[in-house]
Amino acid sequence: MFGIGIIHHLDTRQASREVARVLRPDGNAVFWEPMGTNPIIGLYRMLTPNARTVDEHPLAKTYIMTMQESSLSPLRCNISA
Numbered sequence: 533m534f535g536i537g538i539i540h541h542l543d544t545r546q547a548s549r550e551v552a553r554v555l556r557p558d559g560n561a562v563f564w565e566p567m568g569t570n571p572i573i574g575l576y577r578m579l580t581p582n583a584r585t586v587d588e589h590p591l592a593k594t595y596i597m598t599m600q601e602s603s604l605s606p607l608r609c610n611i612s613a
Contacts, residue, residue, distance in 0.1 A: 569593070
């Protein structure tokens with residue numbers, strides 16, 4: 533499974549359970565997300581306040597931890613800033 537820029541639009545608890553549900557036991561999921569801790573993303577968000585949808589939220593490490601805790605199977609996350 534692969535996705536770019538979608539997790540930060542979703543309920544991370546529900547998304548992690550769904551990812552775990554549809555993956556094969558030896559499957560992998562890779563998501564490339566803009567991290568809220570990235571200063572360039574922060575500047576972009578500040579300069580373009582009307583460029584987002586209502587369901588969008590900056591992805592923070594706390595959301596990653598939430599995904600790990602609510603997953604039905606072990607979830608390993610690598611964060612590269």
